[in-house]
Each structure stands twice: as C-alpha cells, then as structure tokens.
Amino acid sequence: MGDLVELRDIRKTYHLGEVDLPVLKGVSLTIAPGELVTVMGASGSGKSTLMNILGCLDHPTSGEYWLEGVEISQYGPKARARLRNRTIGFVFQSFNLLPRTTALENVLMPLAYEREGLGEHQKRQRAEEMLGRVGLTDRIHHQPSQLSGGEQQRVAIARSLINRPKVLLADEPTGNLDSRTSEEILEMFERLNGEDGITIVLVTHDPGVARHARRTIRVKDGLIEVPGGGD
Amino acid sequence: MNLRGILKTALGALRRNVMRTLLTTLGIVIGVAAVITMMEIGNGATLAIQRTLTSIGANTLVVIPGAQNVGGINYGMGSMTTLTPHDAESIARECPAVANVAPIVRARTQVVYGNRNWVPTYIYGSTPSFLRVRDWTDLDEGESFTEHDVRNASKVCVVGKTIVRELFAGRSPVGKEIRVRNVAFKVVGVLSPKGANLMGLDQDDILLAPWTTIKYRVVATSLSGGNQSVTDTTNATEVNSLSQTYPNLSTSLYPVPSSNELADVPQPIRFANVDQILTNARSAADIPAAIREITEVLRENHHLRPAALSDFTVRDMTEITKAMSSTTELITKLLLYVAMISLVVGGVGIMNIMLVSVTERTREIGLRMAVGAEPNDILRQFLAEAVVLCLLGGLMGILTGRATSILVSRLLKWPTAPSLGAIAAAVAVSASVGVLFGFYPAFKGSRLDPIDALRYE
Numbered sequence: 001m002g003d004l005v006e007l008r009d010i011r012k013t014y015h016l017g018e019v020d021l022p023v024l025k026g027v028s029l030t031i032a033p034g035e036l037v038t039v040m041g042a043s044g045s046g047k048s049t050l051m052n053i054l055g056c057l058d059h060p061t062s063g064e065y066w067l068e069g070v071e072i073s074q075y076g077p078k079a080r081a082r083l084r085n086r087t088i089g090f091v092f093q094s095f096n097l098l099p100r101t102t103a104l105e106n107v108l109m110p111l112a113y114e115r116e117g118l119g120e121h122q123k124r125q126r127a128e129e130m131l132g133r134v135g136l137t138d139r140i141h142h143q144p145s146q147l148s149g150g151e152q153q154r155v156a157i158a159r160s161l162i163n164r165p166k167v168l169l170a171d172e173p174t175g176n177l178d179s180r181t182s183e184e185i186l187e188m189f190e191r192l193n194g195e196d197g198i199t200i201v202l203v204t205h206d207p208g209v210a211r212h213a214r215r216t217i218r219v220k221d222g223l224i225e226v227p228g229g230g231d
Numbered sequence: 232m233n234l235r236g237i238l239k240t241a242l243g244a245l246r247r248n249v250m251r252t253l254l255t256t257l258g259i260v261i262g263v264a265a266v267i268t269m270m271e272i273g274n275g276a277t278l279a280i281q282r283t284l285t286s287i288g289a290n291t292l293v294v295i296p297g298a299q300n301v302g303g304i305n306y307g308m309g310s311m312t313t314l315t316p317h318d319a320e321s322i323a324r325e326c327p328a329v330a331n332v333a334p335i336v337r338a339r340t341q342v343v344y345g346n347r348n349w350v351p352t353y354i355y356g357s358t359p360s361f362l363r364v365r366d367w368t369d370l371d372e373g374e375s376f377t378e379h380d381v382r383n384a385s386k387v388c389v390v391g392k393t394i395v396r397e398l399f400a401g402r403s404p405v406g407k408e409i410r411v412r413n414v415a416f417k418v419v420g421v422l423s424p425k426g427a428n429l430m431g432l433d434q435d436d437i438l439l440a441p442w443t444t445i446k447y448r449v450v451a452t453s454l455s456g457g458n459q460s461v462t463d464t465t466n467a468t469e470v471n472s473l474s475q476t477y478p479n480l481s482t483s484l485y486p487v488p489s490s491n492e493l494a495d496v497p498q499p500i501r502f503a504n505v506d507q508i509l510t511n512a513r514s515a516a517d518i519p520a521a522i523r524e525i526t527e528v529l530r531e532n533h534h535l536r537p538a539a540l541s542d543f544t545v546r547d548m549t550e551i552t553k554a555m556s557s558t559t560e561l562i563t564k565l566l567l568y569v570a571m572i573s574l575v576v577g578g579v580g581i582m583n584i585m586l587v588s589v590t591e592r593t594r595e596i597g598l599r600m601a602v603g604a605e606p607n608d609i610l611r612q613f614l615a616e617a618v619v620l621c622l623l624g625g626l627m628g629i630l631t632g633r634a635t636s637i638l639v640s641r642l643l644k645w646p647t648a649p650s651l652g653a654i655a656a657a658v659a660v661s662a663s664v665g666v667l668f669g670f671y672p673a674f675k676g677s678r679l680d681p682i683d684a685l686r687y688e
Contacts, residue, residue, distance in 0.1 A: 052682050055601070057600075057601060057681050057682050057685075058682055077605070077606060078605050078606070081600065081603050081604060081605045081606075082603065082605075084600075084601060084602065084603045085602060085603020085604075086603070090601050090602065092598075092685070096594060096597075096598045096685070098247075098595060098598075099247065100246075100247040100248075101243065101247065105243070109599070109602065110602035110603060112236055112240060112604075112608075113599070113602065113603040113604045113605070113608055114603070159602070160602075163602075163603070
C-alpha cells in the first residue's frame with residue numbers, strides 16, 4: 001500500500017428536509033506520498049465537501065477512505081480529531097489566526113492538543129523553528145493585526161506544520177492575497193513539498209496556481225473528471 | 232491538556248478582551264461583595280442583638296442552694312444554707328468563662344421614709360458586681376455603693392424608680408435616709424428604669440445595699456434557723472407590723488423540728504451564708520462552660536465526694552437563650568438567602584456573556600477542532616474560562632466587600648464584624664457558580680460541527 005491517501009467510491013449526500021442532495025457521487029482517487037496536487041472546480045462542484053472529507057472534518061455517506069493504510073471513513077469525532085492533530089495540516093483562505101495573540105502563540109496553539117507530552121521548552125523551540133522556516137523569525141511577537149496578509153498566511157502555514165503532518169490541505173490559500181504575495185506563498189508550498197517531502201493538496205480555481213502543480217484533479221458535479229477527457 | 236495549559240489558555244482568552252472580562256466579572260464582584268458586606272454587617276447586627284439580649288439577662292446564671300430534707304419533709308429549693316460569700320469569690324477567681332459574680336442576700340420587709348412606707352419586691356444585699364451582672368451600671372442619679380461599703384457593712388443603698396415614686400413621690404432621694412426594719416440607710420443612687428421582667432415582676436421595685444449590711448443588720452435573726460421563711464414568721468418576736476397586719480402569715484407550714492430531730496440531722500453552720508449567687512457568662516456560647524466550671528469549683532469548696540449529689544443548682548435562662556439563638560439564626564439565614572440571590576444574578580450574567588463569547592468565537596472553536604481539539608477540550612476550555620472569571624470576580628468581590636464593610640462601620644457607625652466563613656463561602660460559591668453557569672455555553676461550544684464553525688461569519 002504505497003499510497004498516502006486513497007478514496008474508493010466516496011459518496012456524500014446531504015439531507016435537506018425531505019430532499020436528498022447528493023454532493024459527491026462516487027469519487028475515487030489516490031495521492032502518493034510527496035505529491036503536490038491541486039484540486040480545481042467551480043463553486044458547488046463538491047470540491048469543498050471533498051476537502052472536508054480528506055481533512056477528516058466530515059465523514060462520507062458511503063465509500064472507503066484509506067489514510068496511511070488505515071480505513072478511517074467511519075471514525076468517530078474523537079478519533080478524527082486525533083488524526084487532524086497528528087496527520088493533517090490545514091491552511092485556510094481567511095488565515096483563521098487568533099486575534100490579539102502573537103504569531104508564536106498562534107503557531108503553538110495546535111500543540112495544546114497533542115498527546116505525546118512535549119515539554120514547554122520543546123514546544124517553543126519547535127514553534128520558533130517553524131516560524132523561521134516560513135521566514136518570520138523577526139515577527140514572532142507580532143499580533144495578526146500588525147502583520148500583512150502574506151505574513152499572516154505564512155504564520156498560518158507555520159501553524160499547520162507544527163505537528164509535522166503528512167498531508168497539508170490548503171483551501172484557496174491565496175484567495176485573499178495579491179498576485180505577488182500569492183506567488184511567494186505558492187513558492188513556499190513548492191519548497192515545502194520539494195525539500196521536506198510534505199504531501200500538499202491545494203484547492204484553487206485559479207488556473208495560474210494550478211500550473212505550480214504536476215497534477216491537477218478537476219471536480220465537476222460531484223465527480224472527478226477523467227484527466228484529459230474534458231477541456 | 233494539563234491543568235496549567237488549560238488555565239494558561241483561559242487566561243490568554245480572557246486577556247484578549249479585558250474590557251468584556253471586567254464587565255462580565257462585575258456581576259460576580261457585586262454579588263460576592265454584597266455577600267461579604269451583608270455577612271459582616273449581619274454579624275455586627277447579631278453581636279448588637281446579643282448585647283441587647285444580654286442586658287435582659289440572657290447570659291445570667293443563678294446558683295441557688297439545694298433543698299433541705301429533714302425527716303422526710305422537703306423544704307423546697309433554696310432552703311439549704313450552703314452558699315457562702317467565699318463561694319462567690321472562688322467562682323470569680325477560678326472560672327474563666329464567668330464574667331461577673333455577685334452574692335445575693337434577700338429580705339422582705341417594710342421600708343419607711345417620713346410618713347410613707349412600702350414593701351419592695353426586692354430587697355437585695357449584694358456587691359457592686361450585681362449591677363454589672365444585670366447590665367444595669369448606668370444610674371439615673373448618684374452612684375453605686377462600693378466594695379469598701381461591702382467590707383464595712385455601710386448603711387447605704389441604691390433604689391429603683393418604683394421606690395422613688397412610692398416613698399419620695401418622685402423627688403430625688405439621694406442623700407436622704409430611709410429605714411429598713413429600723414435600720415437607717417442612706418440613699419446614694421437611683422437606678423435607671425428597667426421595667427418588668429419576663430414574669431411581669433417590677434424590676435424597678437428594688438432596694439440594693441451591701442450584702443453585709445442586709446445580712447448582719449437587717450436579717451441577722453434569720454440565721455438562727457435552717458429555713459428563712461419559716462423562722463422569719465414563727466420567730467417574729469420583734470416589732471414587725473406585717474405579722475400583725477396579716478396574722479395568717481404566722482401559721483406554720485412545717486412542724487417545728489424537735490431538739491432530737493435537729494440533733495439527728497445537724498445543719499452545717501455557716502454564719503455568712505448567702506441566699507444565691509448571681510453570675511453571668513462571658514457570652515452565650517460560654518454558658519455551658521461556665522456552668523461546668525461553677526459546678527466544679529463549688530463541689531470542691533463544699534468537699535463533696537464524686538458520688539454525692541450537689542447541694543446547689545446552677546440555673547440558666549433557657550428561655551432567653553433560646554430566643555437569642557433563634558433570632559441570630561433567622562438573621563443569618565435571611566442574609567444568606569439575599570446573598571444567594573445576588574450570586575445567582577451574577578451567575579446568569581456570566582452565562583449570558585459566555586454564550587455570547589461562544590457565538591463570537593465560533594470560528595476559533597472551528598479552528599481549534601480542525602487542528603485536533605476534541606469536544607472535551609473545547610468544553611474544558613470554556614468551563615475553565617468561566618471558573619477563572621468567577622474566581623477573579625470572587626477575589627475582587629472579597630476586596631470590595633471588605634472595603635465596603637470597613638467604610639460602613641467607619642462612616643455609618645454600624646457595627647460590623649469580619650467573617651472568615653463568609654469569605655470562604657464566597658470563594659466556594661463563586662467557583663461553583665462558574666462551573667454551573669459556564670457549563671451550558673461550554674457544552675454548546677463543544678457540540679459545534681467543525682465545518683459549520685469554520686465557515687461561520
């Protein structure tokens with residue numbers, strides 16, 4: 001089982017009153033370790049739902065989800081919380097930093113829920129190292145309101161890396177940034193992917209962003225378009 | 232997450248919005264401050280009430296001699312002559328729970344001034360301590376007799392308002408001489424009015440003189456027999472208008488013991504016996520201790536073997552003590568209920584703000600869940616925030632409450648008494664209010680769906 005992520009016929013149906021609304025209609029895909037994949041699709045195509053399932057925030061109605069060789073589609077909230085803490089990192093479009101909290105504390109936040117029993121000193125060291133890696137060594141005591149959009153997103157990336165996840169899920173990470181900053185952030189993703197071998201799944205609807213990736217998954221109407229079959 | 236981590240996170244979250252934190256705790260601050268201020272003012276009021284009740288004699292203990300039983304005939308309570316002034320002195324010296332001791336010698340006879348005469352309800356021979364025991368030291372006029380007068384058996388007395396009315400028609404008696412069984416007493420003071428006692432007897436109808444004077448100059452004859460009342464009436468040989476006015480008083484209730492009988496049951500002869508000893512305990516709480524100490528001292532003084540019955544009785548004012556403790560209890564309960572209400576109001580305030588806080592920080596909750604917080608972590612975090620809020624409020628409340636009660640006692644001159652119990656209770660209650668009212672918002676936060684929470688605007 002060489003794949004890091006494998007989805008087999010994943011379906012997700014929302015029940016809105018008496019109407020069943022199928023959003024994912026049988027998605028199967030694999031992502032190998034060290035890949036940089038972009039997911040593209042129009043709004044309402046189901047890509048957000050797919051990301052939620054990949055990120056263990058939600059469970060599929062049916063189908064199998066193999067993560068690191070373990071079938072986790074029916075895990076309960078507690079087990080999924082643990083997976084999110086250990087294996088998956090999130091980067092959001094709107095950064096989602098805690099206001100009035102320094103960059104360092106923001107980066108440290110996920111470690112409050114780790115269960116390996118790291119010491120205070122170790123945690124701090126690791127957080128500083130992560131902030132160094134995203135190039136913010138001189139900004140560790142700044143609060144989000146004192147940072148630019150690009151810097152805030154870099155803090156968010158440092159936060160997502162603090163638990164040394166296997167997969168980094170980035171949901172439109174450059175959606176709120178200007179093109180020059182976007183470029184920087186995307187380069188950082190490429191570097192993380194290239195140097196550290198972190199698997200990255202990047203959601204976007206900017207074809208320019210998708211060019212950074214070797215592979216692009218297109219979602220349309222709850223299904224994955226066969227590569228080369230569409231446009 | 233360990234306790235320190237939880238507290239750190241909670242404090243961090245509270246620090247992020249200092250103004251709101253302060254406003255939220257205000258409810259608890261006011262609640263706890265109110266509890267403490269009220270408890271302290273209440274304690275002060277209780278003390279004041281106790282002091283008032285003490286003045287009607289709640290702490291009074293009366294030591295009376297036992298009953299004499301001669302040839303199967305019981306002469307009733309107080310018929311023995313076992314108490315001595317020495318007993319009174321021992322009690323004063325050796326019983327720490329007793330505040331004041333006054334020996335009492337009673338008499339009942341006619342008092343004459345000029346062309347008026349009167350038989351007071353009480354003619355008491357005692358020491359100046361009597362007025363302290365009865366909390367009666369504020370005289371209307373003149374002053375009390377002294378220990379010196381007691382030692383010298385001086386012919387001085389203080390009188391109550393009723394006697395002033397009956398013998399002096401309301402004019403000042405100080406410096407005048409009245410005759411008690413043909414002994415001339417100089418009036419040195421007039422007692423302040425006290426009214427009737429609980430049984431309806433006029434307490435102002437009193438003539439108070441040194442016990443030595445009453446004992447040796449007025450009722451000296453009564454020493455001859457075991458029972459004052461019997462011998463007083465049967466052996467009334469001197470000129471006593473009473474026995475002639477009411478001849479039936481002279482009928483003997485008891486057979487006069489023959490010389491043989493008296494020889495069979497010898498009475499210990501104590502030339503200086505007193506009729507009773509009046510004492511008061513230092514406080515209502517000291518009453519049982521005082522009774523125990525008095526009993527020990529007197530049994531020792533009277534050389535009673537462990538198995539022997541006491542030849543005296545110590546009486547307390549059960550009725551008044553009961554009234555006092557029920558009043559105190561009522562006040563304490565009343566204050567407690569009022570305090571409870573203010574704390575509940577404070578707690579509801581905390582719940583409101585915590586609910587707002589959970590809604591406002593929905594995205595934060597979503598984020599924390601996304602990076603691996605379990606529902607229980609979220610629950611714990613918000614609960615910790617509520618408890619920290621309440622404890623902070625409790626702390627500030629204690630300071631405010633103490634300050635207020637000090638201010639009240641300084642400015643309004645109300646009596647207050649610091650209450651450690653109130654402080655401990657306030658801290659405990661504010662922590663439990665935090666848990667109680669913090670739980671619902673925390674629970675609500677922990678049940679959020681991370682996807683919805685992350686998307687919440």
